[in-house]
Amino acid sequence: MTFLTTQCFLTYAGFQDVHVMIFIGFGFLMTFLQRYGFSSVGFNFLIAAFSLQWATLMQGLLHGLHDGKIAIGVESMINADFCTGSVLISFGAVLGKTSPLQLLIMAIFEVTLFAVNEFILLSLLGTRDAGGSMTIHTFGAYFGLMVTRILYRPNLDKSKHKNSSVYNSDLFAMIGTIYLWMFWPSFNSAITEHGDPQHRTAMNTYYSLAACTLSTYAMSALTAHDGKLDMVHIQNAALAGGVAAGTAGEMMLTPFGSMIVGFLAGIISVLGFKYLSPILEAKLKIQDTCGVHNLHGMPGILGAVVGAITSSVVPKEVYGNGLKKVFPDVANGVRDTSYQGAMQAASIAVTLGIALFGGLVVGFILKLPMLGAPHDNACFEDSIYWEVPGEEHHMEELTAVRTEEDEKLNS
Numbered sequence: 001m002t003f004l005t006t007q008c009f010l011t012y013a014g015f016q017d018v019h020v021m022i023f024i025g026f027g028f029l030m031t032f033l034q035r036y037g038f039s040s041v042g043f044n045f046l047i048a049a050f051s052l053q054w055a056t057l058m059q060g061l062l063h064g065l066h067d068g069k070i071a072i073g074v075e076s077m078i079n080a081d082f083c084t085g086s087v088l089i090s091f092g093a094v095l096g097k098t099s100p101l102q103l104l105i106m107a108i109f110e111v112t113l114f115a116v117n118e119f120i121l122l123s124l125l126g127t128r129d130a131g132g133s134m135t136i137h138t139f140g141a142y143f144g145l146m147v148t149r150i151l152y153r154p155n156l157d158k159s160k161h162k163n164s165s166v167y168n169s170d171l172f173a174m175i176g177t178i179y180l181w182m183f184w185p186s187f188n189s190a191i192t193e194h195g196d197p198q199h200r201t202a203m204n205t206y207y208s209l210a211a212c213t214l215s216t217y218a219m220s221a222l223t224a225h226d227g228k229l230d231m232v233h234i235q236n237a238a239l240a241g242g243v244a245a246g247t248a249g250e251m252m253l254t255p256f257g258s259m260i261v262g263f264l265a266g267i268i269s270v271l272g273f274k275y276l277s278p279i280l281e282a283k284l285k286i287q288d289t290c291g292v293h294n295l296h297g298m299p300g301i302l303g304a305v306v307g308a309i310t311s312s313v314v315p316k317e318v319y320g321n322g323l324k325k326v327f328p329d330v331a332n333g334v335r336d337t338s339y340q341g342a343m344q345a346a347s348i349a350v351t352l353g354i355a356l357f358g359g360l361v362v363g364f365i366l367k368l369p370m371l372g373a374p375h376d377n378a379c380f381e382d383s384i385y386w387e388v389p390g391e392e393h394h395m396e397e398l399t400a401v402r403t404e405e406d407e408k409l410n411s
Contacts, residue, residue, distance in 0.1 A: 011074045017186030018081045020179060022048050026088045029176030029235065030290060032165040036096050037172065038382040043100060047091060048084050051107045055083035058115035063123050078190045083114050086136045090144030090359075092290030094151060096163065096380035099372040106362055110143055113358040117351055126329050126340070127347040128311065130201060131188030131246025133303030134351045141297035142355040143362075145286055150363025151373075152285045159379035163289070170231045177235045184209055184242035188249045193325035201249035205242055208262030212241025215266030223274045230273075236295045237269035243299040247307030247344070250326055252314045261306050265299045272298055304348045312341025 027044035031037045059079055060070030070076075087107050094106075118135050121127040129135050156163075165173070189201035220233035241262030245253070253261070272294030280286040280293065316323050316330055316337055324331035330340055366373075378384050383391045 014186050014190035015074050015078045017183040018190050021183050022081050025176050025180035032169050032173040033380050034166040034169050035162050036380050038386040047107050051084040051087045052080040054111045055080040058112050062115050062119040086114050086140035089140030089292050089296050092292045093144030093148045093288050095289040102366045102371045109362045117354045121347045125343045129247050130192045131249045133246035133300045137243045137296040137300030139351050139355045141292045143359040146356050146359025147363040149286045155376040158377040162380035173235050192250045196322045197250040197325050204249045204253045204258035205245045207255045208241035208245035208258040211259035212262035212266040213238045215263045219267050219270035233270050240265035240269040240299040244303040247303045248310045251310045252318050268298050269294045308341045308344035311344050
């Protein structure tokens with residue numbers, strides 16, 4: 001009885017850590033825009049509260065039914081938060097360019113597709129992805145990137161002066177970064193088996209984050225002309241190690257291996273922010289506001305690849321009696337380690353396929369005029385949706401400009 005009580009307490013403690021990441025970490029991380037702080041935190045709050053309820057239903061219907069009823073518990077709450085995290089990653093890609101109604105509709109479809117992808121990977125393919133490098137980060141990033149590609153705004157330069165940070169907004173965003181960085185070991189280990197797998201996951205994530213932070217600082221200074229640090233890199237790339245350790249965290253990655261993974265994740269993420277994001281916008285017309293491709297997309301794929309390699313090359317004898325907790329199908333003789341690795345690799349393709357196709361369809365749905373997307377000159381602006389103290393005059397100016405543009409279009 002005492003053992004079960006301790007397990008429940010540890011699971012609930014992990015849930016609380018994940019909950020903090022969803023509502024504070026993600027929310028404040030997106031407050032870097034100078035005039036969009038209310039919306040970043042406020043819409044994050046709205047979408048998360050809606051998504052976790054919808055996720056409980058969708059995940060429950062697909063793989064949580066017991067005697068025809070959806071089983072609810074702390075673990076299902078954690079899984080709902082994981083699904084919500086994927087939606088919030090996509091939110092980062094379209095941040096500042098969408099209405100609350102568009103975001104809620106995106107959440108309805110994305111949660112549903114997330115549950116389908118999760119069912120295919122975990123239930124049908126037997127994939128191991130405790131920290132969600134594939135199911136959460138890769139899926140959320142590429143779904144959001146496809147949506148923002150379909151919602152491309154050729155005249156977004158009208159709001160370009162607001163698509164930037166100021167001193168205080170960057171400071172607020174660092175609050176989100178620190179919360180996420182601190183609680184990421186709990187995020188990755190929240191639903192792993194108690195005992196060695198959970199300890200390994202927390203440990204591997206811990207060292208991956210530490211190494212990632214060092215490589216982020218180094219690369220940020222090296223890629224700058226004057227050697228100064230870029231706050232965008234520190235806010236985001238320093239977290240890439242947590243993303244990259246998501247799939248292989250519970251495996252025999254070892255602290256040394258996890259530090260290598262984190263170190264590479266930091267480098268990839270910084271280079272993405274510095275060089276790849278401008279190319280994606282100029283050539284592929286992908287306007288990724290938060291740079292989710294660099295923080296979640298590429299590190300997520302890195303983590304998935306590391307998971308496939310680790311599951312293939314580490315002999316099952318290394319796990320000893322704990323093999324059944326990490327790879328139950330391998331322990332039962334249903335498959336060998338090579339086959340497990342192949343399923344891990346195949347899961348990357350499945351995730352990318354569902355995310356990109358789903359984002360394509362949802363993007364076209366969100367283009368419907370009735371959903372109230374903000375005008376090109378009113379993007380990244382709180383006063384469109386919020387009562388902002390002292391902004392009444394500014395709101396009147398925006399309304400006048402918007403009315404003038406509508407009249408020109410109608411004529």
